[in-house]
Structure formats: structure tokens, C-alpha cells
Amino acid sequence: MQVLLTHNTDWLGKYRGSGPVVLKPKTTQEVSSILKYCNDNSIAVVPQGGNTGLVGGGVPVRDEIVLSTSLMQTIESFDPVSGILTCQAGCILESLDGYLADRGFCMPLDLGAKGSCQIGGNIATNAGGIRFVRYGSLHGTVLGLEVVLPDGTVVDTISPCRKDNTGYDIKQLFIGSEGTLGVVTRASLLTSSRASAVNVALLGCESYESVVELLAQARGMLGEVVSAVEFLDDSCMDVIQTNLPGGTNPLSANYPFYFLVETSGSNNDHDTEKLNKYLESVIESGVCVDGTVAMDTTQQKALWAIREEISGALLGDGYVYKYDISLPVSKMYDIVEDMRKRCEGLTVRVCGYGHIGDGNLHLNITSKEYNPELLAKIEPYVYEYTAGENGSVSAEHGLGYMKSKCIHYSKSPAAVTLMHQIKSLFDPKGILNPYKLLPPNSANK
Ligand SMILES: Cc1cc2nc3c(=O)[nH]c(=O)nc-3n(C[C@H](O)[C@H](O)[C@H](O)COP(=O)(O)OP(=O)(O)OC[C@H]3O[C@@H](n4cnc5c(N)ncnc54)[C@H](O)[C@@H]3O)c2cc1C
Structure with missing residues (x-):
């Protein structure tokens, strides 16, 4: 029963379904057989990866079957010349990065849930994360996908090559489709050389305007070596100090805002000189009033932990x-x-x-x-x-169940109608992840 409960409850403990069955296939063929059976018998299915999603997309709403990819963890190949990695969808993001680290490479994606989330889930949510500013979106770094459609058809677009302009780029439709069009079973991704020189600094500042100025100057002065820029406010630092055992502010005092900047490159002297010039400039101009630079990887991890543990610490409230x-x-x-x-x-x-x-x-x-x-x-x-503000109601977590009726805030009626048509084409019986991403057809504005 505990296993069922775990797979029926989301990371936030906010959404809980009553799916009576959890299936854990090991191969694409098994995924295909499951989906064909469910489609033939009109049984609804929720694809589930690491279940770290934050919008209730990966758990049943009612009594859907959970199809978990957690046993699909094979790394199939890695080409150190092209940097192309091919693996099954259930590989944990952090394990993939660890595998690549041993070979001098890194995943183009990094996020706080890396220890649990799976690459299939990352692709299905088009996860962003802290390296987006350097490597861009998964729409660029995913080179090919193998996907099983609701009727069991296997669509294989995996290729050992980086460039391919033959016809419609079908894999793009599945990136960010949140398990509503097909189940991702395998993926090939473009990975990057692992930086040998990494610097991390946490800066304190008095206003949000200063945070924006720190970003502008980081873009100008650090340019190509910037690999992450994050911010947090004093309330985030407070939740780390209040709700996390041992959570501390490494700066000498609390400030209204904090700015975390990371550089990654191949030449430590070059990158350190750039970072030092940047820090001198922002301190002299008063944009930054305090700061610390990590002296080793342990300190770097400690600075990153402040940013990455905010989500978990907030649950303590x-x-x-x-x-x-x-x-x-x-x-x-x-x-x-x-x-x-x-x-x-x-x-x-x-x-x-x-x-x-x-x-x-x-x-x-x-x-x-x-x-x-x-x-x-x-x-x-x-x-x-x-x-x-012409913004997006989902920058990276997706719409899931939580925001399935909110798509019209960010997409035009014509675009939503087209999405309904695509959903009907791929999943005419509507068995795959129902109630997620799109509103019911009648609510389509
Ligand atoms: C502490 C924390 C930090 C986070 N930080 C970030 C962040 O920086 N950036 C970000 O974008 N997200 C972030 N997230 C959200 C979440 O981790 C991501 O959305 C992640 O990509 C989900 O992966 P998962 O394997 O856990 O997927 P799940 O939660 O299991 O599923 C998410 C969605 O993908 C679908 N899905 C899962 N696997 C497949 C598959 N193989 N085929 C088809 N559909 C599938 C599910 O049906 C569901 O709709 C964070 C979450 C936590 C808890």
C-alpha cells in the first residue's frame, strides 16, 4: 500500500490520486505492450518519472494507472568526440552527470531535484534549471527521442548525428508535452565539456535594482564564462536559517537581496581575473555591499545549497x-x-x-x-x-493539473485549438495523462 501511496502523491503532498496499479516496465517493448492494452481497453495512464514535478502532472487525478520509468536506467552509449549521450528515460539526472563527470563532460541541465528527477521527466517538462543561461533549453540539446504513442506505436528519432533537417522535427512536440502525447522511453542528448575552472560567489545588495545591475554587469564583464545567475530575497535566506537545521547565511549580515553568480571555463587564471575585476567594479560602485567567493568545491556546494534548498525549506512553514x-x-x-x-x-x-x-x-x-x-x-x-505583462504563467514547471485551465493566459485561442487537435491526433481516446496541460475541450477559449 505504501508503494501505491508514494506513486499517487506528488512531491509537495498537494495532489493525491487513487491509481490502483503501478507498472514498472524495463524495456520499450514492455511500455508499448502496456499502452496498447490500455488503449484497447480505454484505461487511463499517467507516465511518471522521479515524481518531483511541482504542478501535479505526474500523479493520477482519479484512478489512472501509473506507468513508472524508474526501472529504465540503462546508459546505452556515449561518444566522447561528439559529446552525444544515449540513455533510457528513467536515468536519474544526477547519475547521468556523474557518469559524464568521469569522462570530462557534463549534462546541459542542472536543477535542485537532480538526485531524484529522471531525464524522461526532464524532457517531458522541458525543465529549465540553473544552467539554462549557459546551455539553453532542452529543445536545443535533445537530439533525438524514442517515444511510445498511446496505441503502442514506437516512434524512434534517435540519431548519432547532431544535425538533421529531414522533415518535421517531431521530437520537439514531445519536449514539454508533460506526458500527454507519448511516453519517452529513450533519448539522445548533446552534452558539454566539463569546466575545469569553476568559481561561485554570493553577493549581498540593498535593492532589487542592484540585483538587475549586478546581472547587467555580469553579462558585460563576465560574458562567455557565466554559467549561472540566480537571486533570492531576504525572506528566502530567512527560511533557510529558520527551517533548515544548520542553515546559515555565509555573509556577515542579512541583506534585502542576494545574487549568486557562477563562472565555468577552462582557464582558472583567466576566469578568476575576470571575476575579480567584476567584483571590484560592483563593490566600488556600491551595487554590491557584501560578498563571499567560495575557495573550494565544498564551499561552492554550500553556496549552491542555499539556493537549491529554498523549495524544501519552505515546506517547513x-x-x-x-x-x-x-x-x-x-x-x-x-x-x-x-x-x-x-x-x-x-x-x-x-x-x-x-x-x-x-x-x-x-x-x-x-x-x-x-x-x-x-x-x-x-x-x-x-x-x-x-x-x-505578456509573461508566461509557467516559465518551467509546466501546466500539469494545477494550471491546466490557465493556458489561455499565455497562449492565444488559435494556439490552444491547435494543441487540442494535436492531442486528438496522437491520443484519440484521451488515455494518456488526462486532466493535464489542456483544459477540457469545452473550456477552450
Ligand atoms: C527541489 C526542486 C527543485 C526544482 N527545480 C526545478 C528547476 O530549476 N527547473 C525546472 O524546470 N523544474 C524544477 N523542478 C521541477 C521538477 O523537478 C522538474 O519538472 C523535473 O523535470 C521533473 O522530472 P521527474 O522525472 O521528477 O518527472 P515527474 O514529476 O515524474 O513528471 C513530470 C511530468 O512529466 C511526465 N513524464 C515523466 N516521465 C515521462 C516520460 N518518460 N514520458 C512522458 N512523460 C513523462 C509526467 O506525466 C508529468 O506530467 C524542481 C522540483 C523540485 C522538487
Whole structure:
């Protein structure tokens, strides 16, 4: 029973289905047989990877069967000349990176859930993460996919080559499709040389305007060696210090904002000189008022842990309302301040952090327990606000079950209609991950 419960409950503990069966195939052929049987018998199926998704996409809503890829963990090949890796969908992101590290390469993707999330889940959600600013989206680094369609048909677009302009690029449709069009069973990805010189610095500053200035100067002065730029506010630092045993602020005092910058390259002297010049400039101009540079990999990990553990630490407050939105960088923090006023008296905290280099804000609001009055203050306001700025209501987590009725805030009616048509073409019986990503057809605006 515990196994069923685990596979029916999402990472946040917010969504819980009552799927009576969890199937764990090991091969593409087994996935194909399962889907064919389910399609023939009109049985709904939820594809599930590491179950770290944050929008309720990977767990049943009702009594769907869970198809878990957790036993599909074979790394099939790696070509050290081209950097192309081919593996099964259930490989854990961190294990793939560890495999590549031994060969002088790295995954083009890195995120806080790396120890549990699977590459198939990453592809299905088009996960962004902290290296997006350097390597771009999985739409660029996924070179080929093997996917099983709901009727059991296996579509193989895996190729050992980087370039391929023959016909429609079908794999792109599955990247970010959140398990609604097919089950990803294998993937080939372009990996990158692992940087031999890495620097990480955490800076403190007095205003969000300073954070934006730190980003602009990092782009100008660090240029090609920048591999990650993140920010967090004082409320995030507070949750690390309050809710995590041993969680500390490595700076000499608390500041309203923090900026985390990482450089990665092949020449330590060159990169360190660049970073030092950048730090001198931002300290002299008063944009940064305090900071620390990690002296070794242990300290680098400790600085990264502050950023990566915010999500988990927030759970200690009670209930978390999570929003993952794209907004113009210069105005990105306004909505956090707006929400603080709007929800005053109802929250434990309203905090903002995220991938500032990509204009991606994680707006997180916590309360001691679920409060419908608070939710009514947040939604649909947060979506209307984002649409008003021409932003995206899902920068990276996807729509899942949580936001399946919110797609119209970020996509036109014509685009949503086309998506419904694509869904009908791939999955005419609607067995694959129902209730996710798209609203019911009648709600299609
Ligand atoms: C601490 C933490 C930090 C995070 N940081 C980030 C971040 O920086 N950036 C980011 O983008 N996300 C982030 N996430 C969200 C999450 O980790 C990603 O969405 C991740 O890509 C999900 O992978 P998974 O294997 O856990 O997928 P699951 O949660 O199991 O599934 C997610 C979706 O993909 C579908 N799916 C899973 N496997 C397959 C498959 N093989 N074929 C077809 N569909 C499939 C599911 O049906 C579901 O709709 C974070 C989550 C946590 C808990």
C-alpha cells in the first residue's frame, strides 16, 4: 500500500490520486505492450518519472494507472568526440552527470531535484534549471527521442548525428508535452565539456535594482564564462536559517537581496581575473555591499545549497502556494511586493527567488495550513498580472493539473485549438495523462 501511496502523491503532498496499479516496465517493448492494452481497453495512464514535478502532472487525478520509468536506467552509449549521450528515460539526472563527470563532460541541465528527477521527466517538462543561461533549453540539446504513442506505436528519432533537417522535427512536440502525447522511453542528448575552472560567489545588495545591475554587469564583464545567475530575497535566506537545521547565511549580515553568480571555463587564471575585476567594479560602485567567493568545491556546494534548498525549506512553514512565472527582468520583483500587501495577515511569508538570468521568478507564498481565502487572493490575480505583462504563467514547471485551465493566459485561442487537435491526433481516446496541460475541450477559449 505504501508503494501505491508514494506513486499517487506528488512531491509537495498537494495532489493525491487513487491509481490502483503501478507498472514498472524495463524495456520499450514492455511500455508499448502496456499502452496498447490500455488503449484497447480505454484505461487511463499517467507516465511518471522521479515524481518531483511541482504542478501535479505526474500523479493520477482519479484512478489512472501509473506507468513508472524508474526501472529504465540503462546508459546505452556515449561518444566522447561528439559529446552525444544515449540513455533510457528513467536515468536519474544526477547519475547521468556523474557518469559524464568521469569522462570530462557534463549534462546541459542542472536543477535542485537532480538526485531524484529522471531525464524522461526532464524532457517531458522541458525543465529549465540553473544552467539554462549557459546551455539553453532542452529543445536545443535533445537530439533525438524514442517515444511510445498511446496505441503502442514506437516512434524512434534517435540519431548519432547532431544535425538533421529531414522533415518535421517531431521530437520537439514531445519536449514539454508533460506526458500527454507519448511516453519517452529513450533519448539522445548533446552534452558539454566539463569546466575545469569553476568559481561561485554570493553577493549581498540593498535593492532589487542592484540585483538587475549586478546581472547587467555580469553579462558585460563576465560574458562567455557565466554559467549561472540566480537571486533570492531576504525572506528566502530567512527560511533557510529558520527551517533548515544548520542553515546559515555565509555573509556577515542579512541583506534585502542576494545574487549568486557562477563562472565555468577552462582557464582558472583567466576566469578568476575576470571575476575579480567584476567584483571590484560592483563593490566600488556600491551595487554590491557584501560578498563571499567560495575557495573550494565544498564551499561552492554550500553556496549552491542555499539556493537549491529554498523549495524544501519552505515546506517547513506549512502549506506552499508555488508560482513559476516569466516576467521582464527589470519589473520581475514588483509582483512579490504587490502580493505581500495583497495577502497581508494571511501568510507566513511571501518570497521571491529564481533564475534571474532567464527572467524566471519563483513566487512562493506560505501559510500555516491550506487557506481558501488566501488562495482566492492569489488566483487568478497572479495569472492576470502575468498575462498583463505578456509573461508566461509557467516559465518551467509546466501546466500539469494545477494550471491546466490557465493556458489561455499565455497562449492565444488559435494556439490552444491547435494543441487540442494535436492531442486528438496522437491520443484519440484521451488515455494518456488526462486532466493535464489542456483544459477540457469545452473550456477552450
Ligand atoms: C527541489 C526542486 C527543485 C526544482 N527545480 C526545478 C528547476 O530549476 N527547473 C525546472 O524546470 N523544474 C524544477 N523542478 C521541477 C521538477 O523537478 C522538474 O519538472 C523535473 O523535470 C521533473 O522530472 P521527474 O522525472 O521528477 O518527472 P515527474 O514529476 O515524474 O513528471 C513530470 C511530468 O512529466 C511526465 N513524464 C515523466 N516521465 C515521462 C516520460 N518518460 N514520458 C512522458 N512523460 C513523462 C509526467 O506525466 C508529468 O506530467 C524542481 C522540483 C523540485 C522538487
